[in-house]
Amino acid sequence: MHELALVEGIISNVIDLAHERKGHVVSFKVAIGEFAQFDKKLIKDLLVELVKGTELERAKMTVEIEKAEIKCLYCNSKWKVNELLEPLSNDQKEMIHFLPELLNSFTKCPNCGKSDFEIEKGRSVRVVEVELNV
Amino acid sequence: MSKTNTSLDFREGIIRKRLDKINRTILVTSGKGGVGKSMVATTMAASMAKSGMKVGLLDADVYGPSSAFIFKVKDLPREDRHGLLPPVSNGVKVMSLDLFVKGKPLPISGKGARQIIKELLALTEWGDLDFLIVDTPPGTGDVLMTLIKTLGNKSSSIVVTLPTALSTSIVRRVIELLLSSQIPILGVLENMSYIASSKTRPIQSSEGKSLASEFGVKFLGELPIDYEASKVADAGDMQSLLKTDFARALVISLEKLNLIKNVELS
Numbered sequence: 001m002h003e004l005a006l007v008e009g010i011i012s013n014v015i016d017l018a019h020e021r022k023g024h025v026v027s028f029k030v031a032i033g034e035f036a037q038f039d040k041k042l043i044k045d046l047l048v049e050l051v052k053g054t055e056l057e058r059a060k061m062t063v064e065i066e067k068a069e070i071k072c073l074y075c076n077s078k079w080k081v082n083e084l085l086e087p088l089s090n091d092q093k094e095m096i097h098f099l100p101e102l103l104n105s106f107t108k109c110p111n112c113g114k115s116d117f118e119i120e121k122g123r124s125v126r127v128v129e130v131e132l133n134v
Numbered sequence: 135m136s137k138t139n140t141s142l143d144f145r146e147g148i149i150r151k152r153l154d155k156i157n158r159t160i161l162v163t164s165g166k167g168g169v170g171k172s173m174v175a176t177t178m179a180a181s182m183a184k185s186g187m188k189v190g191l192l193d194a195d196v197y198g199p200s201s202a203f204i205f206k207v208k209d210l211p212r213e214d215r216h217g218l219l220p221p222v223s224n225g226v227k228v229m230s231l232d233l234f235v236k237g238k239p240l241p242i243s244g245k246g247a248r249q250i251i252k253e254l255l256a257l258t259e260w261g262d263l264d265f266l267i268v269d270t271p272p273g274t275g276d277v278l279m280t281l282i283k284t285l286g287n288k289s290s291s292i293v294v295t296l297p298t299a300l301s302t303s304i305v306r307r308v309i310e311l312l313l314s315s316q317i318p319i320l321g322v323l324e325n326m327s328y329i330a331s332s333k334t335r336p337i338q339s340s341e342g343k344s345l346a347s348e349f350g351v352k353f354l355g356e357l358p359i360d361y362e363a364s365k366v367a368d369a370g371d372m373q374s375l376l377k378t379d380f381a382r383a384l385v386i387s388l389e390k391l392n393l394i395k396n397v398e399l400s
Binding site: 002003004005006008009010011012013014016017021023026073095098099100101102104105106115116118123124125126127128129130131132133134 | 135136137140141143144147150151214215217235238239242243245246247250253256
């Protein structure tokens with residue numbers, strides 16, 4: 001599980017932003033893209049653990065799931081995550097968990113049969129909001 | 135108090151940390167396809183590892199990855215809490231998209247290619263490295279632009295060309311891009327200059343040397359068309375590849391840059 005590296009990256013991002021703006025972080029919000037298939041509770045628990053001893057220790061943290069939107073660029077159909085991932089093997093799902101663009105290698109559009117998807121929303125993990133006391 | 139809506143990419147923080155543990159990053163690039171970048175990158179990585187250095191190879195050719203094939207690596211990268219641990223072959227840590235898709239097509243858009251490169255750089259736990267060699271795809275598109283932006287001043291480059299005016303006309307563009315992006319060019323290598331077995335030159339020209347001189351960069355030397363090297367690369371036999379005329383000529387070129395020393399190839 002590479003969640004540890006991910007959460008370290010999030011913390012380092014938020015601290016860098018606070019330093020850049022010369023502020024103190026009051027709260028921050030993390031959006032986990034549905035497509036990335038991360039466990040929300042695990043990310044939250046790791047955040048709580050890893051901010052200990054950092055300047056984010058007292059900041060309020062929110063973790064939310066961002067619904068994914070996937071579009072076939074060939075026929076413009078829109079798909080939900082499950083509609084595309086469900087037929088795949090666990091190994092293929094795991095590859096997509098690491099590298100979402102591999103969706104194009106493992107599946108085809110149920111409508112037109114082409115492999116030309118774009119993940120419009122909910123691809124990965126992002127810090128979407130930071131409240132600073134400047 | 136100020137609330138800022140952001141879109142902070144967690145990968146950038148991780149990539150910075152990972153790069154801190156890598157002494158030097160070298161992009162093997164060309165602009166032109168079919169010049170032998172992957173043969174140069176893989177042979178270079180293996181010969182450096184053989185000389186005792188800690189080396190990683192990132193196959194950034196997202197459309198036609200071939201490093202895993204040349205290194206005969208089939209294992210999936212192992213996952214731990216810190217990231218993906220690349221499989222090791224011939225002393226080189228190898229990361230390639232082909233380890234994930236095993237020969238399946240890679241219909242990847244430009245935007246997708248940018249994401250994949252960032253993801254591979256963020257996910258791969260290289261550990262401490264003396265060198266990270268990056269095998270780049272042809273062209274000056276999204277992948278090269280992302281590598282330049284992400285690796286920035288941590289990287290330098292080696293440019294591979296062929297002894298033809300057509301190759302020069304294309305490779306010139308990548309040299310201009312690298313120079314304008316402040317990526318140092320360690321030198322130009324001319325591949326397929328002569329036939330290894332007979333030492334004959336199918337094309338009488340010194341395009342590589344002229345190209346290097348035009349931009350004031352070092353000419354590192356000529357590499358042969360080596361049928362034996364192709365044969366052993368096809369078999370994924372890196373130890374035999376290191377004993378070929380191609381590898382010997384490459385090592386002589388790398389010695390000019392002090393990138394390698396005391397390596398016994400045969």
